[in-house]
Amino acid sequence: MAACSIEDVLAKVEQEEAEKLKSITVHKELDLELDAGNLLAVDKNRVDEREFKRAKKDEFLRALARDNTQLLLNEVWKHPTERVEDVIVVKLPEPSTPLPREKPVPKPKPPTKWEQFAKLKGIQKKKKTNLVWDEVHKEWRRRWGYKRAKDDTKEWLIEVPESADPNEDQFAKRNKAKKERVAKNEFNRLRNIARSQKLKVPGVGLAPAGRQSRSELAQAVGVAKVSTASVGKFQDRLPKEKAPKNAGKKRKFQPNIGDFAGEKQKQLDILKVLGSKKPRLDITRAVNKQMREEDMEAGAKARKGSGKKGRSSHMSGKGKGRKGPKGPKGKPRKQGKR
Template sequence: MAAVRVEAVLAAAEEQEAEKRRSITVEKELELEYDLGNLLAVDRNPPPAAALRGAGPRREALLQALARDNTQLLVSRLWELPAERAGGAGGPLVAQLPEPTFRLPREKPPPKPRPPTRWEQFARLKGIRRKKKTSLVWDEQAKEWRRRWGYRRAGGDPSRAWLAEVPAGADPEEDQFARLRREKRERVARNELNRLRNLARAHRAGSAVPAAPLHPTGHQDRDELRRVARVARVSTASLGRFQPRLPKESAEPPSRNSGKKRRFEPLLGNLAAERSRQLELLRDMGSKKPVLDITRAVNKQLRQEEAEAAAANKGKKQSKRGKRGRRQQRPGRSGKKSGARRQPQQKKAAGGGTGAGRRKKA
């Protein structure tokens, strides 16, 4: 076994002690700028340019050491903040962060203003202003303040009351509780339909792209002239199939739906987009809330309503035609005419029968 020198042991002990001191003590020429509200630390000290040139283990080690030192300084500042125990004496130690001073940029663009509903447009046209109501009202029955709308509202749900008043002029034998429940279901369905219609109208208004204007001046560029020629060609009855082509014009007839083609994502190269798509797919599959296609649902509802209206109108027309036809029919005269027509035919047939019998006898 080789002998261990005392100098080597002392040097190793000094390195270990220096590493321990380095874990909590960091010295910088320029002090860092801190924003503890955002957990941000800005280092203005220039890094050594010679060590950052090229790529290699030396550069990676330098960057890791720089990140570690700045993180240590930030954590040391966090320990200086006032702290308290969350959830009692045995809870974790939580620091009280100050208000942030550095304004971070938005990750996403600001949301677009919501398009007005039909009622908002009507109210704006008529000058109707919305009056703000308090959310709590006094309930005389419960003798307490309750919400104006929603669960446990003031006055309660009329369909769940133990007594229902029969309105004037109504059938006394009608079940008033069933009527109230039916009216409530109709109101809920009507409100949901109006909500879907507002969403569909807003979707159509947001997706509609206005056509590019065509200016008949003498300063059009090449793209505008090409667009004008395509519009003029497609405007014919044959959609430009039998129109003479211009010089340097493609042989294929322009389509009416010419525009942006479908673009497919590349199969290789963009790993970030592929990862985000897969995560979004897994999130949709794992969520309990179903994904609702609002445009498709609204279009289906509108088609169903149009079909029901058309069927109702068709039934009314058929019933009117049937009544008109029954009114025009006169069973008495038709019976007399039919009997009058049958009598000469019977006589003629009888006479013919006797003549035929005589000839056979002869």
């Protein structure tokens, strides 16, 4: 074994460490165009084709990316820094390179009905504080949400108004009124969305409005009648009310329990049809179809023959304007059996 000096070992170790920790100084023929605001680096240097072909492509590209990233980081650390929660943060400048948007600029939302009314009346929106003083608990509380001020839902006692029924449940009445308010707000929200998308407003023609046409009233009445458990089967009609048009039929399903014999026979019939090689022929249906086709052909021939006869009589001038034998006063005569 060849003797190896300590100096050679140390030099080899230093060389390996230098390869692992490369210098932060990178030399380029042309300076990179750096945009620290966008963390963008543009390298316009020419790629050496010989070195690219001689070395491995992945290693060459990795080394090139490392050098350019090092130059970009050197530019980033030239800007002022600050410490935020034991982390050093760099204040990036404003970007100088305009980049295209990935998606188009969002269109402005159309104003809601309330915004249109506020603009017409000159109502300005005033920002309210989130905290208000609660006289009951003697502390500042949120205006809305959990543990809000003046929360009447936590009261265990409610005063009954003089005009109200003493036996009426005021707690249930309050809960019902709240559900109605929530439903009304949700309906208005959906109606605003539908109006902005130029779609049909949900429930149009069903809710009472100031002016309703005859068709809207008829639609509302029809929906109200079929909203029962029997789908309007036992609902009485007005004297001159017409039957609803396009009334859908209630679907019928086979029972899930019971009648196992009928279900078994039905499945056997399906398997028999699928397993048979000969096509299943419905003789009655085929005969009826043939008879209908023959009747249609005979009717077409009769209409064709009557059309020719009428044209010939019209051209000859006979029977012009005559529809049949008429009696006195232009009335058709009654003919008996021959």
